[in-house]
Amino acid sequence: MDSKNGIKITTRDRLLRAWENSIELVKDFEMYSEEIKEDEKAAKLFAELAEAEGLHASKLLELLHKYD
Numbered sequence: 001m002d003s004k005n006g007i008k009i010t011t012r013d014r015l016l017r018a019w020e021n022s023i024e025l026v027k028d029f030e031m032y033s034e035e036i037k038e039d040e041k042a043a044k045l046f047a048e049l050a051e052a053e054g055l056h057a058s059k060l061l062e063l064l065h066k067y068d
Contacts, residue, residue, distance in 0.1 A: 012067040019064055022057035026050050 029050035036043040 012064065015060055015064045015067065019057055019060040022053055022060055025053045026057060029053060 029046045033043045033046035033050060036046065
């Protein structure tokens with residue numbers, strides 16, 4: 001419970017927030033991997049990070065569905 005305003009933040013709320021953040025990172029990493037032309041190593045790293053973060057997002061979503 002947030003003592004300042006009396007709002008209770010639930011596990012579902014935290015899962016939803018984490019999933020949204022994770023999806024945003026996937027989009028960002030994919031965009032970076034496509035935009036970087038001068039450094040193949042960096043572009044590849046961002047592509048790999050996008051894939052890994054996609055797995056995180058998938059796991060978060062799977063657990064989030066159990067709260068609905």
